[in-house]
Amino acid sequence: MLVIGAGLAGQRAALAAAEEGVSVGIVSKVHPVRSHSNAAQGGINAALNPDDSWESHAFDTVKGSDYLGDQDAIEIMTREAPQEILHLEHLGVPFHRNEEGKLGTRAFGGASAARTYYVADITGQAIMHVLYEQLMKHSAAVSRYEEWFCTALALDDDGECCGVVTRNVSDGSMELFRAKAVILATGGNGQVWQPTTNALICTGDGIAMAYRAGAKLMDMEMIQYHPTTLAKKGFLITEGARGEGAHLLNAQGERFMERYAPNKMELASRDVVSRAEQTEINEGRGFPDGTVALDITVVPKKRVHEALREIVLVGRDFAGVDITSEPIHIKPGNHYTMGGVKTDVEGRTTIPGLYAAGEVACVSVHGGNRLGANSLLDTLIFGRRSGEDAAARAKRMELGRASQAVLDDEEAKIAAILSREKGSGRRVSEVKRELGETMDRYVAVFRDEEGIRTALETVRRLQEEAENVYVDDHGSVFNQDVLGAIELGYMVDNAEATCVAALERKESRGAQYRTDFPERNDDEWLKHIDLSRNGGGPEVSYSEVTMTQWEPQERTY
Amino acid sequence: MPEYTLQIRRYQPESNEGPYWDSFDVELDESLSVLDGILQARDREDGSLSVRCSCRAAICGSCGVKINGSSTLACKTQIGEAHAAANRRNGGGAEQPPRGADEEPPPGSAGHGPNPIVIEPMGNMPVIKDLVTDMESTHWEKIRRVTPWLIPAGDAPEREYIVDPESMVDVTQEIACIQCGACVSSCLSMEVDPGFIGPAALAKAYRFVGDPRDAETEARLYDLAQDPHGIYDCTHCFSCIDACPKGVAPMDQIMRLRRRAADDYGIDDVNNGRRHEHAFTKIIEKKGTLDESLLLQESFAEGIKGKLIPKPAAIKSLIGSVPTAIRGIRTGKMRSLRKLIPGVHEKLPDGAQDEVRQIYEHAEQHSVELNLYIKGEEGDEEAAIEEGLE
Numbered sequence: 045m046l047v048i049g050a051g052l053a054g055q056r057a058a059l060a061a062a063e064e065g066v067s068v069g070i071v072s073k074v075h076p077v078r079s080h081s082n083a084a085q086g087g088i089n090a091a092l093n094p095d096d097s098w099e100s101h102a103f104d105t106v107k108g109s110d111y112l113g114d115q116d117a118i119e120i121m122t123r124e125a126p127q128e129i130l131h132l133e134h135l136g137v138p139f140h141r142n143e144e145g146k147l148g149t150r151a152f153g154g155a156s157a158a159r160t161y162y163v164a165d166i167t168g169q170a171i172m173h174v175l176y177e178q179l180m181k182h183s184a185a186v187s188r189y190e191e192w193f194c195t196a197l198a199l200d201d202d203g204e205c206c207g208v209v210t211r212n213v214s215d216g217s218m219e220l221f222r223a224k225a226v227i228l229a230t231g232g233n234g235q236v237w238q239p240t241t242n243a244l245i246c247t248g249d250g251i252a253m254a255y256r257a258g259a260k261l262m263d264m265e266m267i268q269y270h271p272t273t274l275a276k277k278g279f280l281i282t283e284g285a286r287g288e289g290a291h292l293l294n295a296q297g298e299r300f301m302e303r304y305a306p307n308k309m310e311l312a313s314r315d316v317v318s319r320a321e322q323t324e325i326n327e328g329r330g331f332p333d334g335t336v337a338l339d340i341t342v343v344p345k346k347r348v349h350e351a352l353r354e355i356v357l358v359g360r361d362f363a364g365v366d367i368t369s370e371p372i373h374i375k376p377g378n379h380y381t382m383g384g385v386k387t388d389v390e391g392r393t394t395i396p397g398l399y400a401a402g403e404v405a406c407v408s409v410h411g412g413n414r415l416g417a418n419s420l421l422d423t424l425i426f427g428r429r430s431g432e433d434a435a436a437r438a439k440r441m442e443l444g445r446a447s448q449a450v451l452d453d454e455e456a457k458i459a460a461i462l463s464r465e466k467g468s469g470r471r472v473s474e475v476k477r478e479l480g481e482t483m484d485r486y487v488a489v490f491r492d493e494e495g496i497r498t499a500l501e502t503v504r505r506l507q508e509e510a511e512n513v514y515v516d517d518h519g520s521v522f523n524q525d526v527l528g529a530i531e532l533g534y535m536v537d538n539a540e541a542t543c544v545a546a547l548e549r550k551e552s553r554g555a556q557y558r559t560d561f562p563e564r565n566d567d568e569w570l571k572h573i574d575l576s577r578n579g580g581g582p583e584v585s586y587s588e589v590t591m592t593q594w595e596p597q598e599r600t601y
Numbered sequence: 602m603p604e605y606t607l608q609i610r611r612y613q614p615e616s617n618e619g620p621y622w623d624s625f626d627v628e629l630d631e632s633l634s635v636l637d638g639i640l641q642a643r644d645r646e647d648g649s650l651s652v653r654c655s656c657r658a659a660i661c662g663s664c665g666v667k668i669n670g671s672s673t674l675a676c677k678t679q680i681g682e683a684h685a686a687a688n689r690r691n692g693g694g695a696e697q698p699p700r701g702a703d704e705e706p707p708p709g710s711a712g713h714g715p716n717p718i719v720i721e722p723m724g725n726m727p728v729i730k731d732l733v734t735d736m737e738s739t740h741w742e743k744i745r746r747v748t749p750w751l752i753p754a755g756d757a758p759e760r761e762y763i764v765d766p767e768s769m770v771d772v773t774q775e776i777a778c779i780q781c782g783a784c785v786s787s788c789l790s791m792e793v794d795p796g797f798i799g800p801a802a803l804a805k806a807y808r809f810v811g812d813p814r815d816a817e818t819e820a821r822l823y824d825l826a827q828d829p830h831g832i833y834d835c836t837h838c839f840s841c842i843d844a845c846p847k848g849v850a851p852m853d854q855i856m857r858l859r860r861r862a863a864d865d866y867g868i869d870d871v872n873n874g875r876r877h878e879h880a881f882t883k884i885i886e887k888k889g890t891l892d893e894s895l896l897l898q899e900s901f902a903e904g905i906k907g908k909l910i911p912k913p914a915a916i917k918s919l920i921g922s923v924p925t926a927i928r929g930i931r932t933g934k935m936r937s938l939r940k941l942i943p944g945v946h947e948k949l950p951d952g953a954q955d956e957v958r959q960i961y962e963h964a965e966q967h968s969v970e971l972n973l974y975i976k977g978e979e980g981d982e983e984a985a986i987e988e989g990l991e
Binding site (some may be wrong): 079083130133134139140141142144145146147148163164166169170178180181200245269276277302350354357358361362363364399472473515516517518519521522523524 | 630632655656659660730733736749750758772773780880
């Protein structure tokens with residue numbers, strides 16, 4: 045079986061499948077340790093303390109999701125979380141310890157208990173590097189294809205997924221990799237927005253490939269804006285900073301969260317905090333650069349060096365600010381794709397043989413708004429479950445017959461890009477910039493019909509332009525230019541899906557805040573918006589939100 | 602908006618031509634990074650300019666390059682600072698060929714602005730294309746050499762391993778390594794001995810040696826001490842510490858591996874590295890400068906100073922070092938034949954030797970290991986030590 049993408053979800057899936065005794069290939073367009081799971085700073089949630097409970101973790105997650113999360117999936121994730129943390133600890137993750145030498149926690153947003161386990165503020169990096177150690181250890185069972193780029197999924201005559209078309213970045217050769225099961229673990233689509241906290245590689249590849257192959261997408265309108273990002277380049281300041289006690293201040297020095305979330309203050313859910321900040325900024329109480337301030341100086345200096353060192357470096361290197369002695373200017377910025385390829389709790393998509401796990405997938409455990417420190421958990425729990433289920437499938441299936449035609453098609457597409465003359469269309473970077481600015485302007489913290497329609501029109505024009513971009517590099521070796529053109533195609537398809545879903549949902553829930561429909565409307569909209577590609581454009585359908593034990597309530601923090 | 606000139610060393614493997622220098626004028630805020638500059642050149646002028654990059658925030662480790670001759674991350678280096686460094690390097694005036702350019706120097710300043718920021722692929726690695734290097738053969742192979750996974754004893758406990766909290770903070774310094782290769786690129790030992798396991802892989806090794814959950818500490822140390830390309834192959838030059846963008850301080854980790862090997866496990870390595878280091882330290886403590894002849898003898902036959910009966914290994918080594926000694930005499934480094942006799946070397950005059958002793962005493966009293974995660978940050982050692990002792 046194949047895993048596409050080698051961040052936390054992909055590596056966890058590969059290891060789980062290897063333990064089941066199947067032969068695994070893991071394919072990644074960058075070296076695995078370059079994957080964006082690195083960026084998860086703050087930690088990973090689990091109700092592991094005896095005085096905490098999975099039910100409490102589950103309820104916080106359900107509430108955080110604004111009741112759009114599927115409660116069966118949330119139950120599974122929160123129940124299995126403690127065992128997963130212990131598993132990682134046993135593999136070697138150097139989690140923070142309390143004075144007794146046991147696992148220690150920190151507080152995080154939207155949570156009713158301190159249940160976030162962490163490694164300083166490099167939790168994602170630490171876990172990912174430890175998983176990569178395990179991949180090296182299990183190299184007999186897991187073949188690594190590092191710097192291989194995927195251009196399309198291959199389906200057999202029965203419509204089951206049986207492989208993937210790849211391009212070896214180092215020499216440009218194309219291959220059809222065949223497999224009995226394929227797991228997408230390609231991450232989110234943050235690069236569709238500019239600025240974003242996301243890495244340059246987060247271009248929604250898996251979402252677009254699955255969508256083009258006929259899989260359903262779900263909740264694509266739910267895009268998280270993180271409350272604390274640096275204004276110019278969108279760099280992330282971890283929620284851990286607020287978890288350690290940092291304050292948010294407007295230009296008048298007022299701790300404005302008092303007015304929006306009097307109980308949880310800075311540690312309300314991210315959608316709530318981002319809206320509060322954007323309101324302050326829009327109503328003229330922000331700084332002239334369109335920001336508010338995060339004051340970390342209230343946290344003891346020694347604690348900052350111990351627990352927030354990465355943020356000290358980010359402040360120093362990228363904003364020229366010593367966060368231990370002065371506040372740093374921040375604003376809400378694009379951060380996370382709650383929606384994605386629709387899956388069940390075993391990671392199965394609507395295409396047999398195709399799985400998805402992590403940010404590319406929508407199980408959905410995050411619904412309308414993801415809680416901080418639940419994303420790492422999502423990648424690991426559903427990465428593992430996908431790996432196990434895909435391994436079981438691989439054991440019972442014959443290898444499907446993938447047609448050579450799909451490889452020929454993909455080779456022809458790339459040849460077509462390479463053959464375009466300079467100046468025949470637009471540059472990749474120009475189209476990408478227009479896309480990012482459009483989405484950040486119209487499909488962000490506050491949205492309305494007019495704005496989303498404007499965005500959709502622009503995106504549809506850009507889809508056409510993306511078909512005709514030209515590249516400068518006509519070579520085979522490490523041709524990043526041509527890959528950029530393919531990624532641009534993925535991004536515009538992601539953008540279209542988000543615009544269509546955002547236009548469709550005529551209410552405000554989680555990250556989707558419609559100024560023309562400012563209330564949550566459970567009677568009409570307590571449901572998922574599914575999208576499938578029908579002919580040219582996305583076709584909308586709906587699916588029920590799975591409820592187990594938590595009825596929707598008013599959501600205050 | 603300020604303008605900068607980037608002088609980029611390029612190599613297009615399919616062109617049948619060797620490496621060459623290419624120059625790009627870019628326009629961006631001085632607080633943005635050199636990577637932003639490279640990407641602007643790529644986006645606006647030449648899409649074939651290749652560089653690995655992803656996070657833009659010094660966490661993914663993709664964009665290791667040399668900027669003005671120093672190994673670092675392009676995304677972590679502010680372009681304004683890089684420009685200032687280029688000016689300093691050229692003495693604020695005339696242009697000089699960048700270090701490492703073994704063919705044509707970059708074009709003169711005409712039309713390129715004075716003192717361009719010089720960007721090259723990392724060193725000690727084959728170049729694949731432009732700024733993209735082959736890290737597999739020079740970095741990852743060595744990482745795999747140190748058995749880079751935890752080997753605990755027996756079955757895992759039901760709950761977590763109970764360990765000293767400080768030990769986890771300790772190994773977090775190495776877990777902070779993003780495998781960017783900047784240290785490998787800067788390593789002088791690796792230039793001489795490409796087989797050297799190297800700073801990144803040895804720091805990775807300490808991540809397990811320092812981890813109380815690992816049960817193979819002694820075996821790991823023995824292996825790394827006995828390997829002729831192992832822990833005693835480091836020449837203590839500090840380049841990797843300067844290059845590391847994450848404060849991992851690989852050389853410090855190598856020194857800790859040596860101390861653990863020697864002090865905790867008494868591992869005598871075939872390279873004689875342990876005795877050599879011990880002799881070196883003792884001689885400086887006694888004499889202030891290095892008595893090289895005594896160093897040879899003490900390295901092989903500790904404690905027999907003054908008796909002219911070195912062990913056979915020392916005699917062999919003494920004979921082996923004759924060409925080096927002759928070179929030393931020729932170049933004036935070794936000022937007299939007398940100095941060839943072990944123990945004849947003079948102490949530092951006028952009480953200077955006492956100052957050396959005081960340094961030793963101070964070091965012994967402040968034997969706290971500086972770990973950036975708990976004791977403070979770079980450049981703030983006084984405060985760091987204070988906080989550490991609180």
